[in-house]
Amino acid sequence: MNYDQLKQEIIEYSKTIGIDKIGFTTASTFDELKNRLIRQQELGYQSGFEEPDIEKRVNPALLMDQPRSIIAIALAYPSKMNGRVTSKKGERRGLFSRASWGLDYHIILRERLKKLEEFILEKVPDAKCKSMVDTGELSDRAVAERAGIGWSGKNCAIITPEFGSYVYLGEMITNLPFAPDEPMEDRCGDCNKCIDACPTGALVQGGQINAQRCIAFLTQTKDFIPEEYREKIGNRLYGCDSCQTSCPENKGKDYHFHDEMEAEPEVVKPLLKPILQLSNRQFREGFGQLSGSWRGKNPIQRNAIIALAHFKDETAIDDLVQVMKEDARPVLRGTAAWALGKIGGEQAEQELLGAKEQETDINVLSEIEKGLQMIKR
Structure with a gap:
């Protein structure tokens, strides 16, 4: 041969x-x-x-x-x-990273x-x-x-x-003995733009990442996201592109070779409020084809709540109140309570005070207290 x-x-x-x-x-x-x-x-x-x-x-x-x-x-x-x-007032949108289009x-x-x-x-x-x-x-x-x-x-x-x-x-x-190709020379040089652009400092140094701080990882977790990272996440629903979009080697790079990789804008940059009420079936039908759906709807819904807080979207208060009061999942109830505190206002404060009297989960109660403290400040 x-x-x-x-x-x-x-x-x-x-x-x-x-x-x-x-x-x-x-x-x-x-x-x-x-x-x-x-x-x-x-x-x-x-x-x-x-x-x-x-x-x-x-x-x-x-x-x-x-x-x-x-x-x-x-x-x-x-x-x-x-x-x-486009994302606009009252119709705010989240974003899936490019690798999930x-x-x-x-x-x-x-x-x-x-x-x-x-x-x-x-x-x-x-x-x-x-x-x-x-x-x-x-x-x-x-x-x-x-x-x-x-x-x-x-x-x-x-x-x-x-x-x-x-x-x-x-x-x-x-098991076939093909001749190996030569590795490529590193061209990053003294450029540190990706390290500087990382929102959470997850890039510890060139070539070393602390995944526990990486937004791409955090958006895939299922528990409460540590408060120090919530504002950094912004409107990201899945993944993060900051270390790619900041890279000079990616400037002007945009290739559309494969039809199945093309983004559907309404899917990869979806309206946030409707996400909160999705059933499992609706989630599979709307987002199931994306690689970003692999962890199910819970992380995406939690991230949508954080995104609404990021926008301080007052039109989402009723939706967030419904989640805080009625959702069976403590992570979503608690994150919604935190988001209401972030958005602020008299209605949010009254709803948080009411929820405080009814809630029994210790973690959710902690998030309600955080929300109330943000409003008082």
Whole structure:
């Protein structure tokens, strides 16, 4: 088997199925990554969404018998919407981050990897392949970096010369010995714009992130968001783009190669007040195709409440009062109470005082008290 020729055939085929960039690397262990992951764990900087076994994250041999190489792929996604909707008084809107526009990227990349796998098996029937996207054990960024897709930026994203950091990543472990590509030189230099732009200081230093402070992580949690971060979240419903939009490498980068990645403005920048009353079915029908829906409606509804507080939207007081008084979920009742305090006014104060007499949950009562204190100030 001429593996150099097969590699070239794979590269050419990848272009025909909508893969924007492809790279190859060895299946050796990611020793440098292992040290970084151990340090992140020691510092408590992990999100908790990662594969907990560090060895599996750095050693492909634990995921496949006798792996020889890894194929990395990247697909560019848009940074601007085709069509716009505007947020205005009384009709305030939230925002999903760019990586959640269009169809869930896990579905898109798995489909591309499946086609790539079928192509390889057609050429080499006894080949072994194991593909993964984001939720797999390996670090997508570490694989992409070593395969020459791009360099690992100070914002902890892979930055490509062609598409900036607006790329989805996936990889395939194989038992075929493809020649590895050269990693790319780091081009961040002394630029620290992403670090300076991070709203919560989650970027501790170039290439190191404290996920517990990252808005992209916080918007996916299900508990109360610590008060110090609520104002920083603004009107974000899912994710955060600050470290990407501030990056000079992303200036002017906006590619619309894949129809399924196009944003529906009313979905990714939705009206906030209607979100508060969505049933599970309505949420699935309206937002279920987005990658940002994976945690269900609870975090999105909580974030919508925080967004209404951010706008100090007085037209939302009745909606927030209904949540505070009637919702079965303490996190939503409490966050609504805090939001009413943030918006302020006599009606909000009276409703909070009334809720204080009826509420029994200690955490919700704490949020009611915070709301009343904000009004008194």
